[in-house]
Amino acid sequence: xxxxxxxxxxxxxxxxxxxxxxxxxxxxxxxxxxxxxxxxxxxxxxxxxxxxxxxxxxxxxxxxxxxxxxxxxxxxxxxxxxxxxxxxxxxxxxxxxxxxxxxxxxxxxxxxxxxxxxxxxxxxxxxxxxxxxxxxxxxxxxxxxxxxxxxxxxxxxxxxxxxxxxxxxxxxxxxxxxxxxxxxxxxxxxxxxxxxxxxxxxxxxxxxxxxxxxxxxxxxxxxxxxxxxxxxxxxxxxxxxxxxxxxxxxxxxxxxxxxxxxxxxxxxxxxxxxxxxxxxxxxxxxxxxxxxxxxxxxxxxxxxxxxxxxxxxxxxxxxxxxxxxxxxxxxxxxxxxxxxxxxxxxxxxxxxxxxxxxxxxxxxxxxxxxxxxxxxxxxxxxxxxxxxxxx
Numbered sequence: 001x002x003x004x005x006x007x008x009x010x011x012x013x014x015x016x017x018x019x020x021x022x023x024x025x026x027x028x029x030x031x032x033x034x035x036x037x038x039x040x041x042x043x044x045x046x047x048x049x050x051x052x053x054x055x056x057x058x059x060x061x062x063x064x065x066x067x068x069x070x071x072x073x074x075x076x077x078x079x080x081x082x083x084x085x086x087x088x089x090x091x092x093x094x095x096x097x098x099x100x101x102x103x104x105x106x107x108x109x110x111x112x113x114x115x116x117x118x119x120x121x122x123x124x125x126x127x128x129x130x131x132x133x134x135x136x137x138x139x140x141x142x143x144x145x146x147x148x149x150x151x152x153x154x155x156x157x158x159x160x161x162x163x164x165x166x167x168x169x170x171x172x173x174x175x176x177x178x179x180x181x182x183x184x185x186x187x188x189x190x191x192x193x194x195x196x197x198x199x200x201x202x203x204x205x206x207x208x209x210x211x212x213x214x215x216x217x218x219x220x221x222x223x224x225x226x227x228x229x230x231x232x233x234x235x236x237x238x239x240x241x242x243x244x245x246x247x248x249x250x251x252x253x254x255x256x257x258x259x260x261x262x263x264x265x266x267x268x269x270x271x272x273x274x275x276x277x278x279x280x281x282x283x284x285x286x287x288x289x290x291x292x293x294x295x296x297x298x299x300x301x302x303x304x305x306x307x308x309x310x311x312x313x314x315x316x317x318x319x320x321x322x323x324x325x326x327x328x329x330x331x332x333x334x335x336x337x338x339x340x341x342x343x344x345x346x347x348x349x350x351x352x353x354x355x356x357x358x359x360x361x362x363x364x365x366x367x368x369x370x371x372x373x374x375x376x377x378x379x380x381x382x383x384x385x386x387x388x389x390x391x
Contacts, residue, residue, distance in 0.1 A: 007062060007063075008029075010064065010067055011027050011028075011029055014027055014070075014071055015027055017071070018071075018074055021078075023038075023074055023075065024038050024039060024078060025037065025038040025074045025078060026038065027067070027070055027071075027074070028055070029062050029115075030111075030115065030188055030189075030190070031062075031111035031112065031188070032061065032062050032111065032114065033058075033059045033060065033062060034058065034059075034060040034061070034066050034067065035055050035056060035057055035058050035059065036056040036058060036070065036074055036077065037053065037054070037055045037056070038053070038054070038056075038081075039051045039052060039053055039054075040052070040053075040054045040081070043088050044088060056091050057091070057190070058070060058073060060073075105145075105146055105157070106146065108189060109146065109185075111188075112138075112142075112184075112185055112188050112189075113134060113138070116130060116134055116138065117131070117134065132308045132309050132310050137177050137181055138181045138185075141164070141177065141178035141181045141182065144167070144178070145160060145161060145182070148163055148164045148167075158191060158192075158193055158194055161182045161193065161197070162194060162196065162197070162200065164178065164182075165179060165182070165197070165200045165201075166200065175200070175201060176201050179200060179201035180201070214331055214334055214335045215326075215331055215332075217283075217335075217339075220332065220335065223236070223325050223326075224236055224240065224290055226323065226325075227323050227325075228323070229298070229323075230296075231295070231296055231297060231298035231299075232319045232323070233290075233295070234290075234291075234292070234295030234296060234297060235249050235297065235316060236290075236320075236332070237290030237291070237292055237295065238252075238266075238290075238292060239316075239332045240286065240290070240332045240335070240336070241281045241287065241290060241292060241336075242266060242279045242281060242336065243279070243282070243335075243336025243337060243340075243353070243354060244268065244279070245313065245333065246312070246313030246314075246315075246317060246329050246330075247272065247309040247310070247312040247313040248272050248355075249297065250300070250312055251268065251269045251271045251302070252268050252269060253269060257287070257292060257293055258293050258294070260293060264280065264281040264284055264287045264292075265278055265279070265280050266278070266279055267279075274355030274356065275355070277352060277353060277355055279353045280353065282336055282343060282345075313329075316329050317329055334365075337350060337354060337361075337364075337365055338365065338368050340353075341365060341368045341369055342368075347361055347369060
């Protein structure tokens with residue numbers, strides 16, 4: 001059997017051929033099966049009346065032989081579409097035996113796990129990161145979903161997902177993560193979820209961050225000086241200046257910083273949760289204040305063949321508690337984000353440096369972003385009206 005990376009490469013080449021031939025179809029791999037996707041006529045009984053993006057569940061094996069077969073099928077189906085003689089009946093009848101809906105949920109979850117763990121970049125660090133993601137972001141909530149279906153065996157799967165979400169605390173991180181996990185699982189299965197799924201995710205990021213009392217810049221500097229261990233003091237200074245996640249401190253390229261780069265830029269490496277990205281200091285003067293060009297990191301285990309990103313991050317939290325720091329490591333990250341908002345840094349740039357999406361950034365820091373934008377709008381309006389502040 002071909003390796004996941006080799007299979008992905010073969011699928012990409014095949015899709016390039018299909019695109020060049022303008023067949024209007026693309027191959028996708030779901031678990032250990034290959035299917036076709038494209039703009040297709042509505043299925044019998046569908047409420048839709050126009051062609052739209054759909055999946056043809058061919059269910060061919062994800063192997064070199066399966067790829068050869070699906071390429072031939074794509075040509076046949078493309079011809080049928082052009083000649084307007086495509087019929088869903090032929091392909092749905094073939095798929096009935098292999099339909100995911102006929103499989104036990106345990107098996108479907110196992111296939112989804114294989115899909116998640118078999119993504120590109122199969123090095124040890126990437127595998128460790130994916131394992132952490134599966135263990136923390138997928139497995140606990142799919143296990144709850146499985147328990148729900150066993151308790152209510154006649155309940156449709158989409159309704160079971162809703163019931164599982166509703167059993168979690170509203171606007172909690174667990175509900176938000178569960179919602180993301182269910183949407184990913186549903187996409188893998190080709191399911192259409194109820195519209196209410198998104199609203200059930202809640203507003204965890206926004207509400208929690210707004211209630212959090214972030215440390216002032218003066219307090220951050222004060223507590224830097226109180227940490228006696230120089231290596232953990234260095235970790236603290238890096239997190240305060242660059243807004244890094246706990247584990248990211250140990251997976252950065254500091255070469256430019258230590259060589260005196262005037263911009264003070266560092267690079268978060270691909271082995272982290274969100275992959276390769278550059279970060280600039282806010283404030284730049286903290287590089288000298290915290291002696292970041294010369295410090296060293298504490299000698300903790302960072303080999304992802306024997307540990308995880310989560311365990312590395314926990315070491316940072318433990319040290320904060322050990323030295324009595326009255327706020328969490330993540331408060332330094334949030335304080336950095338708010339600082340960039342006050343500086344007027346574009347939200348797209350700040351989000352990229354924090355390693356998350358613009359949507360998450362705007363949701364999490366909504367209060368501060370709204371205040372900044374309103375203040376800028378008021379000042380612009382006053383200036384257009386010729387108003388000047390009294391001396």
